[in-house]
Structures are given as C-alpha cells and as structure tokens.
Amino acid sequence: MSAADETADRAAGGEQPWDEVTPEAARKLLIAAVEAFAERGYHATTTRDIAGRAGMSPAALYIHYKTKEELLHRISRIGHDKALDILDAAYAGAGTPTDRLADAVRSFVRWHAGRHTTARVVQYELEALSETHRTEIIGLRRQSDAVVRRILEEGVEAGEFDVPDVPGTAVAVLSLCIDVARWFNTRGRRTPDEVGALYADLVLRMVSAQKK
Amino acid sequence: MSAADETADRAAGGEQPWDEVTPEAARKLLIAAVEAFAERGYHATTTRDIAGRAGMSPAALYIHYKTKEELLHRISRIGHDKALDILDAAYAGAGTPTDRLADAVRSFVRWHAGRHTTARVVQYELEALSETHRTEIIGLRRQSDAVVRRILEEGVEAGEFDVPDVPGTAVAVLSLCIDVARWFNTRGRRTPDEVGALYADLVLRMVSAQKK
DNA sequence: CCCGACGGTGAGCAAGCGCTTAGAGCCTGA
DNA sequence: TCAGGCTCTAAGCGCTTGCTCACCGTCGGG
Numbered sequence: 001m002s003a004a005d006e007t008a009d010r011a012a013g014g015e016q017p018w019d020e021v022t023p024e025a026a027r028k029l030l031i032a033a034v035e036a037f038a039e040r041g042y043h044a045t046t047t048r049d050i051a052g053r054a055g056m057s058p059a060a061l062y063i064h065y066k067t068k069e070e071l072l073h074r075i076s077r078i079g080h081d082k083a084l085d086i087l088d089a090a091y092a093g094a095g096t097p098t099d100r101l102a103d104a105v106r107s108f109v110r111w112h113a114g115r116h117t118t119a120r121v122v123q124y125e126l127e128a129l130s131e132t133h134r135t136e137i138i139g140l141r142r143q144s145d146a147v148v149r150r151i152l153e154e155g156v157e158a159g160e161f162d163v164p165d166v167p168g169t170a171v172a173v174l175s176l177c178i179d180v181a182r183w184f185n186t187r188g189r190r191t192p193d194e195v196g197a198l199y200a201d202l203v204l205r206m207v208s209a210q211k212k
Numbered sequence: 213m214s215a216a217d218e219t220a221d222r223a224a225g226g227e228q229p230w231d232e233v234t235p236e237a238a239r240k241l242l243i244a245a246v247e248a249f250a251e252r253g254y255h256a257t258t259t260r261d262i263a264g265r266a267g268m269s270p271a272a273l274y275i276h277y278k279t280k281e282e283l284l285h286r287i288s289r290i291g292h293d294k295a296l297d298i299l300d301a302a303y304a305g306a307g308t309p310t311d312r313l314a315d316a317v318r319s320f321v322r323w324h325a326g327r328h329t330t331a332r333v334v335q336y337e338l339e340a341l342s343e344t345h346r347t348e349i350i351g352l353r354r355q356s357d358a359v360v361r362r363i364l365e366e367g368v369e370a371g372e373f374d375v376p377d378v379p380g381t382a383v384a385v386l387s388l389c390i391d392v393a394r395w396f397n398t399r400g401r402r403t404p405d406e407v408g409a410l411y412a413d414l415v416l417r418m419v420s421a422q423k424k
Numbered sequence: 425c426c427c428g429a430c431g432g433t434g435a436g437c438a439a440g441c442g443c444t445t446a447g448a449g450c451c452t453g454a
Numbered sequence: 455t456c457a458g459g460c461t462c463t464a465a466g467c468g469c470t471t472g473c474t475c476a477c478c479g480t481c482g483g484g
Binding site for chain 4: 260273
C-alpha cells in the first residue's frame with residue numbers, strides 16, 4: 001500500500017484492514033467472505049461462493065478456518081475491536097466533552113460509511129454467531145455503549161450538555177451511527193467525511209444545552 | 213380481541229395486525245413466519261419451521277403461498293403500508309410542523325418498538341426479496357422518506373426549524389427510528405411509549421432553531 | 425345421499441448445503 | 455537428493471432444503 005493510499009484510507013475512516021490476518025490465503029478468503037456476507041447475508045452465502053471469490057477450491061477454506069461460522073467470528077471480532085478502538089481514541093482525546101463527542105461520532109460514522117461492507121457484517125450478522133462467540137461480541141458492544149455514555153456524563157457534569165436521559169441518549173447516538181452501515185451507498189452523493197460531519201452536528205444539537 | 217386488548221394494542225403502536233390476511237390458516241402461517249424470520253432471519257428459517265410453529269405440515273404452506281419468498285413479500289408489503297400510513301397520518305395532522313414532526317417520530321418509533329418482531333423483518337430482510345418485489349418495496353420506502361423531508365421543509369419555511377441539510381437530516385431521522393427495531397427488547401426497561409417520547413424529544417432538538 | 429371443491433397430510437424428489445478425505449504439487453532443510 | 459510437511463484440489467458423503475404429488479376427510483348444494 002502506498003503512502004498516498006494510506007492517507008486516503010485513513011481519511012475514509014480506517015487504515016488498511018485485515019493486515020493481522022495471515023497467511024495471505026486466509027486473508028483473501030476472509031475478504032471474500034466479508035464481501036459475500038455483506039451482499040447476501042451470512043446464511044445466504046455458501047462456502048463455495050466464498051472460495052470462488054477468493055479464486056480457490058471450496059476445500060481450501062477448511063485449511064484456514066474450522067467452520068464457516070469461525071470465519072464470521074474472525075470478521076466480527078476484528079471489526080468490533082476496530083470500532084471500539086475508534087471510540088476509545090475519541091474518548092481519550094484532548095478537548096472538551098463537546099469536542100470529544102463530535103470526534104467520536106465523526107470518526108465512528110466515517111468508519112461505518114467508508115467500510116460499510118465490513119460494518120454491515122459486523123453490525124447485522126450477530127445472530128448467526130454461535131452462543132459462545134455471540135456473548136463474547138456482546139461484551140465488546142457493551143464497552144462501546146459505556147464509552148459513549150461516559151462522554152455524555154462528563155459533558156453533563158461540565159455543564160456543556162443538557163441530557164435528561166443519558167443511557168437512552170447513548171443508545172440513540174450509537175444506533176444512529178451504526179445504522180449508517182445499512183443505508184450508506186458508495187454510489188450515493190455523500191462521502192464518508194460529509195456524513196461524519198453531518199452526524200456530528202446532529203448529535204451535538206441533540207445533547208447541547210439550549211441557549212435561551 | 214377484547215376492547216381492553218385493543219386499547220392496549222393501540223397504545224403499543226398499532227391495531228391488531230394481519231386482519232387483512234385470510235383465511236385463518238394463511239394468517240397463522242404468516243404470523244409464524246414473522247416470528248421465525250425475526251428470530252433467525254429469512255434464510256436461516258426453513259419452511260418446516262414455519263409450518264411447525266403454525267401447527268401444520270410443511271406442505272400446508274404451499275396451499276396458501278406459492279413460495280417462501282411470497283410469504284416474506286406479503287409480510288414486507290403489509291408492514292411497509294402500515295409504516296407509511298403512520299407517517300402520512302402524522303403529516304396530515306393538525307398543528308405546527310413541530311407538533312407534526314414530534315407526532316411522526318413518536319408514533320413511528322412506537323410502532324417499531326411495540327411491533328419490533330414485525331418491524332425487524334420489514335426493515336432488515338429486504339435483500340431476501342426477489343428483484344421485482346424489492347423494487348416495489350423500495351418505492352414505498354422512498355415515499356416514507358419524502359414525507360419526513362416534507363415535514364422538515366415546512367418547518368424550515370415556517371421558521372420553526374433550523375436544518376442546513378434537509379435530505380441528509382431526513383435520512384438520519386428515519387434511520388434513527390428504524391433502527392429501534394434492531395435493538396428494542398421487550399425485556400428491556402423501556403416501554404414503546406417511553407422510547408417514542410425520548411426519540412421525539414431528541415429529534416426536535418436536532419432540528420429546532422436555537423434560541424440564542 | 426352422493427359429489428365435487430377445498431384444505432389438509434405423508435412421503436419423498438432433486439438440488440444444494442457444510443464439510444471431509446485421499447492424494448497431488450511444491451517448498452525447505454539435512 | 456529426497457523426506458517431511460504445507461497448501462491446495464477433485465471428488466464426494468450425508469444431510470437438509472424448498473417444493474411437489476397422490477391421496478384423504480369434511481362439508482354445503484342439487
């Protein structure tokens with residue numbers, strides 16, 4: 001990946017992903033699976049389809065992954081880690097709660113728009129995970145929720161936010177951002193950056209203390 | 213259904229649904245399908261599962277529906293009609309744009325929470341529809357989008373709203389409401405009414421002109 | 425009193441599914 | 455040079471899937 005690509009990619013909401021997946025064949029299969037799952041859904045995707053997209057035979061899949069479900073779990077786990085990283089980075093950032101909430105929403109939305117293929121799988125295929133894997137992932141999601149709630153609480157304490165219902169608003173903010181993965185379309189008019197900016201503005205309006 | 217049930221149901225966001233589906237066996241199958249699709253998703257649901265929930269043999273399904281996909285289409289069509297009705301009613305209502313937007317969000321969210329089983333199928337199983345059926349349904353969704361956009365425009369004209377990006381905000385508002393179907397849980401702390409009220413408040417904050 | 429229509433069942437077909445296995449090709453190190 | 459270990463494939467197994475078909479009970483009208 002060139003330096004220019006890296007810059008463009010970071011602007012789109014994430015660095016080159018899937019680097020952590022090795023060897024290359026395993027990564028190619030995983031990327032093929034992300035595309036297929038995002039297009040048709042986990043259950044409508046066949047192992048033959050995944051292997052075909054990766055230019056390999058169906059049996060090749062089982063050298064790198066025990067089951068089709070393990071593939072989904074790897075995708076879901078990496079994606080949730082990334083999403084949580086984004087929120088944590090915004091929480092740890094400098095500035096007022098207002099700045100940090102705007103930053104969190106902006107970068108979180110940018111990722112869901114720019115990587116909407118991945119995000120769609122990560123956010124909407126939880127039910128297909130095994131019991132064990134699902135509870136693991138749900139733990140990560142609770143952490144995301146906690147980060148947003150904490151930013152809101154700190155904003156309220158600082159007198160910057162007026163939020164009567166912090167847990168409810170945290171759910172709404174996260175829900176708003178996550179659902180970008182469902183409707184966002186690369187062929188649409190907006191770039192991930194633009195959607196991120198729009199959403200950051202909308203969320204700030206939702207929580208900011210009214211000047212009367 | 214008793215009068216008390218009807219009142220409780222209307223409060224939950226919709227009158228007794230599926231009345232339009234006859235005969236009774238067809239309705240029982242359809243209700244069973246809604247439950248199964250909402251729980252596991254369309255592709256993970258078998259015709260044997262649907263028939264089993266309805267207390268019938270697998271073959272019975274094909275007396276009332278040509279294919280499994282036709283069942284999904286009937287559900288999706290009826291659900292989208294209902295959702296559009298709710299928005300239209302709010303649009304046609306009395307009061308200022310502020311009142312009507314609050315009403316739209318409140319009742320739309322109440323439906324997505326109270327009937328989240330149905331709503332989940334309606335909102336998240338579009339991809340499983342056939343090409344023809346999907347384009348039909350997408351038309352209905354565009355109408356919903358147009359209604360919200362029109363309320364926003366009228367509010368801006370009336371000077372009640374300050375919305376720099378009307379189409380983008382309309383998408384965000386609808387997205388926020390729709391995603392309730394994904395996370396809402398009957399065993400959670402909030403009633404559909406409470407979520408509706410919270411969301412109506414949040415949306416009004418998103419669009420209302422700031423008093424400075 | 426019988427008859428056709430209707431709504432239902434039990435059994436099962438063809439196709440496609442996730443996954444396995446036997447073995448081929450190829451790289452690596454002694 | 456070649457043995458041992460990886461990676462990958464061709465073939466296919468056992469099972470489930472959406473859907474069909476021959477047949478059956480029930481019931482209102484002539």
